[in-house]
Amino acid sequence: MTQSQTLLEVRDLTVHFTLRKAGLLGKEAKVYAVDGVSFDVKRGSAYGIVGESGCGKSTTALALANLLAPTGGKILLNGKSMTSNSRKEMKEVSKGLQMIFQDPYSSLDPRQRVEDIIAKPMRQLTRMNDKEIADRVDELIKKVGLRPEQKTLFPHQFSGGQRQRIGIARALAVHPDLVICDEPVSALDVAIQAQVINLLKQLQKEMGLTYVFISHDLAVVQRLCDALSVMYLGRVVEQGNRSEVFSRPLHPYTYALLTADPVKDPTRRGSVKRLRLEGDPPSPINPPSGCHFHTRCPYAQDICRSESPQLRDVGRGQHVACHFVKMVDGQPVSPVSI
Ligand SMILES: Nc1ncnc2c1ncn2[C@@H]1O[C@H](COP(=O)(O)OP(=O)(O)OP(=O)(O)O)[C@@H](O)[C@H]1O
Numbered sequence: 001m002t003q004s005q006t007l008l009e010v011r012d013l014t015v016h017f018t019l020r021k022a023g024l025l026g027k028e029a030k031v032y033a034v035d036g037v038s039f040d041v042k043r044g045s046a047y048g049i050v051g052e053s054g055c056g057k058s059t060t061a062l063a064l065a066n067l068l069a070p071t072g073g074k075i076l077l078n079g080k081s082m083t084s085n086s087r088k089e090m091k092e093v094s095k096g097l098q099m100i101f102q103d104p105y106s107s108l109d110p111r112q113r114v115e116d117i118i119a120k121p122m123r124q125l126t127r128m129n130d131k132e133i134a135d136r137v138d139e140l141i142k143k144v145g146l147r148p149e150q151k152t153l154f155p156h157q158f159s160g161g162q163r164q165r166i167g168i169a170r171a172l173a174v175h176p177d178l179v180i181c182d183e184p185v186s187a188l189d190v191a192i193q194a195q196v197i198n199l200l201k202q203l204q205k206e207m208g209l210t211y212v213f214i215s216h217d218l219a220v221v222q223r224l225c226d227a228l229s230v231m232y233l234g235r236v237v238e239q240g241n242r243s244e245v246f247s248r249p250l251h252p253y254t255y256a257l258l259t260a261d262p263v264k265d266p267t268r269r270g271s272v273k274r275l276r277l278e279g280d281p282p283s284p285i286n287p288p289s290g291c292h293f294h295t296r297c298p299y300a301q302d303i304c305r306s307e308s309p310q311l312r313d314v315g316r317g318q319h320v321a322c323h324f325v326k327m328v329d330g331q332p333v334s335p336v337s338i
């Protein structure tokens with residue numbers, strides 16, 4: 001049977017949290033953490049999700065990893081729904097999908113030896129015997145660049161980068177198709193970040209892995225990801241292949257993120273207009289009407305306050321949700337460059 005090119009399909013994913021406001025006699029407030037997010041991830045690729053703190057990246061990751069029940073929408077892995085009720089089916093789905101967390105300090109059980117941490121998903125999700133598990137632990141320890149004798153140590157005996165390597169070995173133990181990485185390098189020093197990203201890239205090549213890679217750091221996403229979505233207050237404002245989004249950002253928010261620190265990107269220095277964002281994103285409890293970004297967008301007009309722009313296809317796989325991205329001679333043009 002030929003496998004479909006798309007490994008993960010996310011359609012209109014919604015996660016709303018209900019908060020009971022203190023002192024208001026039971027009055028409820030809704031947090032629109034993820035509000036209608038759709039994207040496809042190709043088998044063997046790395047897909048980035050970027051955006052400022054609070055835009056819904058981790059909530060999306062938790063819903064994808066089945067660690068949180070979505071309010072609405074569909075998630076299909078290998079064409080199979082991830083919201084099945086059958087335990088057997090869910091076990092199969094869990095095997096195909098593993099997660100690497102941001103904090104290598106809190107995501108590893110401090111009382112367990114590394115060999116047991118890495119063995120755990122194999123014990124829970126497979127029928128491998130002790131010898132097979134032990135052999136696989138040895139293989140994984142080598143694969144992630146740790147020394148075989150380190151397997152009997154506890155997490156506190158490792159550096160931050162090494163702990164993240166343990167987290168990676170644990171995630172890969174059961175041969176997942178999809179690995180969801182939520183800010184896996186944000187807690188690490190820049191030099192160590194580069195090592196871990198290189199390791200993830202190498203493992204992807206060796207094992208044919210597919211990643212959903214979440215980060216607030218565009219430079220990291222640019223190094224690793226083939227395609228990406230940019231999120232703002234629970235919604236996708238722009239998505240496309242890396243080459244398109246990085247070379248022709250269209251949404252003013254993407255543009256602002258990309259030009260936020262021009263010194264980091266010398267090719268852009270001097271030649272590109274900088275768009276500086278003022279303030280923080282508004283609260284997802286009471287998101288602004290229309291386009292969520294209008295309160296911070298220098299190009300906003302009346303329509304942006306009243307109508308929410310839909311994500312639309314502007315060619316070469318790029319999609320953008322902005323009323324003022326115009327087509328000129330068949331090419332999309334950002335309001336920033338008009
Ligand atoms: N369990 C919860 N109950 C209520 N609100 C929540 C819950 N989890 C997340 N939120 C809210 O949902 C919004 C999105 O949170 P999320 O953690 O997904 O953001 P994020 O993009 O991962 O941010 P960061 O970059 O800081 O990790 C935030 O406003 C957050 O406060």
Ligand SMILES: [Mg+2]
Pocket residue numbers: 057058059
């Ligand atoms: Mg997060």
